[in-house]
Amino acid sequence: MKPEEFWHLFQAGDRNFCNLDLAEYDFSHCNLHSINFWRTHLSKANLSEAILAKADLRDAVLTAADLSKADLRGANLRGANLTAAQLIDAGFQAAIYDSTTQFPAEIGPWQTQAYSIGPLAKLANAQLTEAQLEGADLSGAVLSNAQLTSSNLFGAALRRAQLMGANLKRANLSEADLSNANLKGADLKQADLSYAHLSKANLIGADLREAQLRGANLSGALYDETTQFPTNVLPQSLGMLWIGPGACLWQADLSGACLAGANLQGAVLMGANLAAADLWGANLAQADLSGADLTQATLWGANLQGTDLRQTTLPKTALHGVDLSKAHLDEPETERLAVG
Numbered sequence: 001m002k003p004e005e006f007w008h009l010f011q012a013g014d015r016n017f018c019n020l021d022l023a024e025y026d027f028s029h030c031n032l033h034s035i036n037f038w039r040t041h042l043s044k045a046n047l048s049e050a051i052l053a054k055a056d057l058r059d060a061v062l063t064a065a066d067l068s069k070a071d072l073r074g075a076n077l078r079g080a081n082l083t084a085a086q087l088i089d090a091g092f093q094a095a096i097y098d099s100t101t102q103f104p105a106e107i108g109p110w111q112t113q114a115y116s117i118g119p120l121a122k123l124a125n126a127q128l129t130e131a132q133l134e135g136a137d138l139s140g141a142v143l144s145n146a147q148l149t150s151s152n153l154f155g156a157a158l159r160r161a162q163l164m165g166a167n168l169k170r171a172n173l174s175e176a177d178l179s180n181a182n183l184k185g186a187d188l189k190q191a192d193l194s195y196a197h198l199s200k201a202n203l204i205g206a207d208l209r210e211a212q213l214r215g216a217n218l219s220g221a222l223y224d225e226t227t228q229f230p231t232n233v234l235p236q237s238l239g240m241l242w243i244g245p246g247a248c249l250w251q252a253d254l255s256g257a258c259l260a261g262a263n264l265q266g267a268v269l270m271g272a273n274l275a276a277a278d279l280w281g282a283n284l285a286q287a288d289l290s291g292a293d294l295t296q297a298t299l300w301g302a303n304l305q306g307t308d309l310r311q312t313t314l315p316k317t318a319l320h321g322v323d324l325s326k327a328h329l330d331e332p333e334t335e336r337l338a339v340g
Helices: 003-011 331-339
Strands: none
Touching: none
């Protein structure tokens, strides 16, 4: 594409310039806010002092480009090649990159103030409003209290992600995998969860008003009296499990579920599958867990006063800080735990 053709289209309002060869173009001092340069060749381009905030630079080739004093706030740099680029005084606040992004040898990505996107990423309180994260692998990532309003998480992998208190209002989560994710207290108003996988997700206290749930899998997802649903949605009909004092969870499959801090006082969990479940700090006083499988479950700090743990399976269960003295255990198990 010739420069005059580019500027003609740009001035006409076009911002979609993906998969083009724009190498060595002069974009210095230009306002390119929200431009789409996906897979575009921009090697040796002059982008000094250009405004590239919210630009889509995924898989863009920016080798030896001049980005001095460029504004890249909120830009998507996943897969971009910035080898030998000039980044003096460039602003990367809230930009995103991943393991495939290539930075100049003399600059580490941690120096840029950009967010690293990937499994187990630490993104608590991150400002990711309108972020383009479709297909991103954020399995096990910590996104508590993150701002993800109107973000695009279509098809993203968010298995076991920590999204407590996250703002996901109007976010696109269609076809995303949120199985076993902790969405406690999350704001999901008007979010698109069409065909999303939310099996065993923690939705206690979450706000789902006006959310799109068509085709979503909510089997085994957790809710309580503070969870807010779209009009005419009955959580029981979706296979969801109510969590609260006296809850009936007989033989329920809660394997890997996040129940940290849950109030299950007096609950019936006979024969329940709680293998690898997170029950950290949960109130299980007077609950009936007889015959339950607690293999590799976390019970740190849980209240087990008067809890029936007879005939439970407890190998490799994390019991640090747990007072079992007032729980009901089989005699051999009492002796084993006392010795261990």
